[in-house]
Amino acid sequence: MQFVFDGHNDVLLRLWTHERDGGDPVAEFSNxxxxxxxxxxxxxxxxxAGGLCAIYVPSGDLVFADPDKNGHYVTPLAAPLEPLPSLRIATEMAAIALRLDRAGAWRLCRSVKDIRQAMADGVFAAVMHMEGCEAIGPDLAALEVFHAAGLRSLGPVWSRHNVxxxxxxxxxxxxxxTAPGLTExxxxxxxxxxxxxxxxDLAHITEKGFWDVAKTTDQPLVASHSNAHALTPVARNLTNKQLDAIRESRGLVGVNYATAMLRSDGRSDGDxxxxxxxxxxxxLVERIGIDCVALGxxxxxxxxxxxxxxxxGNQKLIAALQRVGYGARDLEKLASGNWLRILTSAWGEEYA
Incomplete structure (x- = not known):
C-alpha cells in the first residue's frame, strides 16, 4: 500500500457541523x-496517513449556479464574513482538532518530524490549516494564538473577499x-x-493575489488543491504561467479530486x-516536474x-497511476514525499 499525505480536506467542518447537531466529533472520527x-x-x-485539515468558516449565503445551455456557469462570490463570529467558529474547530489529539484519535503535528512519527505509529497525522483568514484580524494577534495551538498552514482567502x-x-x-490581489x-x-x-496556500486566490504572494514570500509557491486551467478552465484552476512560477520556486500543486475541477466540461458530477x-x-508532471505535484x-x-x-478509495487512484506507468519512486513522491519536502522548506529547519 502506498501511504498518502493529503494537502487539503474539510473533515473539521464536517465534525463541527455534526457537533452542532449533537454529535461527538471524537467518536465520529475514531469509530x-x-x-x-x-x-x-x-x-x-x-x-x-494524514493531511492538512482545514479550519473553514462556511458561507451560508452561497448558492452554486446551475450551468446554462452551453454548460457555462458563474456562482456569485459569497459575501464577506464578520470577524467576531468567524473567530468563534474557527476557535471551535481548532478545539475539535485539539480534542482529537488529546483523545489519540489523530496526532496534531507541528513539524515534519511529528508527521513522520505519526505515520510510523499508524496514527492519522493532522496538520492544522486555515482556509480563508476571516478569523484573523489585520493586527494579526489571533495568528499568534492559532500558531501556538498548532496552525502551520493557511490560505489568506477563500472564494470570497476579506481584509x-x-x-x-x-x-x-x-x-x-477576476479581481485585485492582496491588500496591505x-x-x-x-x-x-x-x-x-x-x-x-494559493488555492482560491485571484491571479493578481498569486503574483502578490510570489513577490513577497520567501517560501516555495504552493496551491494545495488546484488543477490545470488548460484542461479544465474553471477560475479556481492554475494557468500555465502560474504553474511555471510554481516550478521555478520548487513549489507544489496538490491535485484536487473535485470533479468540477477535473472534467473538461467543468461539471460537478460524481460519474x-x-x-x-x-x-x-x-x-502537471509534464509541465512542472514530478517533484512539484502531489495530492489535495x-x-x-x-x-x-x-x-x-x-x-x-485512495489506492484506486494509486493503481490507476501504476497502470499508466508511474513507478514506485514517483508514486511515493506524488502520494506523500513531495508534501513532506515542501513542509520542511516552508516551516524551516527548526521544524524539519
Whole structure:
C-alpha cells in the first residue's frame, strides 16, 4: 500500500457541523461513520496517513449556479464574513482538532518530524490549516494564538473577499484574473507567516493575489488543491504561467479530486472517470516536474469521483497511476514525499 499525505480536506467542518447537531466529533472520527469522506477507519483502509485539515468558516449565503445551455456557469462570490463570529467558529474547530489529539484519535503535528512519527505509529497525522483568514484580524494577534495551538498552514482567502485580499468565484469557463490581489494587510500577513514558519496556500486566490504572494514570500509557491486551467478552465484552476512560477520556486500543486475541477466540461458530477484525474496529474508532471505535484483531495468539501468514493478509495487512484506507468519512486513522491519536502522548506529547519 502506498501511504498518502493529503494537502487539503474539510473533515473539521464536517465534525463541527455534526457537533452542532449533537454529535461527538471524537467518536465520529475514531469509530467511523457513513457520513462524508474521512474518519480513522476509512483513512487506514485507504492508506490516508494524514493531511492538512482545514479550519473553514462556511458561507451560508452561497448558492452554486446551475450551468446554462452551453454548460457555462458563474456562482456569485459569497459575501464577506464578520470577524467576531468567524473567530468563534474557527476557535471551535481548532478545539475539535485539539480534542482529537488529546483523545489519540489523530496526532496534531507541528513539524515534519511529528508527521513522520505519526505515520510510523499508524496514527492519522493532522496538520492544522486555515482556509480563508476571516478569523484573523489585520493586527494579526489571533495568528499568534492559532500558531501556538498548532496552525502551520493557511490560505489568506477563500472564494470570497476579506481584509487580506480577493478570492476567485466558482465559474466555468473563466480566468483566475477576476479581481485585485492582496491588500496591505495581506502583504503583512504573508511576511508574518514567513517569520513564524506557516505555509502560505494559493488555492482560491485571484491571479493578481498569486503574483502578490510570489513577490513577497520567501517560501516555495504552493496551491494545495488546484488543477490545470488548460484542461479544465474553471477560475479556481492554475494557468500555465502560474504553474511555471510554481516550478521555478520548487513549489507544489496538490491535485484536487473535485470533479468540477477535473472534467473538461467543468461539471460537478460524481460519474467522473479516474482517467480525468490521471489526465491532470500527467499534465502537471509534464509541465512542472514530478517533484512539484502531489495530492489535495478536498475530501469532505467537494463532489469527488464515485470510483474513489471516500478516503478508503485512495489506492484506486494509486493503481490507476501504476497502470499508466508511474513507478514506485514517483508514486511515493506524488502520494506523500513531495508534501513532506515542501513542509520542511516552508516551516524551516527548526521544524524539519
Amino acid at each position: 467511523g461513520t457513513d457520513l462524508g469522506h474521512i474518519d480513522a477507519p476509512r483513512a487506514k483502509a485507504g492508506g490516508l 487580506f485580499g480577493h478570492g476567485v468565484p466558482f465559474a466555468f469557463p473563466m480566468s483566475p484574473d 494587510a495581506g502583504l503583512a500577513l504573508v511576511r508574518e507567516c514567513n517569520r513564524l514558519g506557516i505555509l502560505i 467522473t472517470p479516474l482517467s480525468d484525474m490521471v489526465r491532470h496529474i500527467d499534465y 483531495s478536498d475530501f469532505d468539501g467537494a463532489t469527488i469521483p464515485e470510483e474513489i468514493g471516500d478516503a478508503a
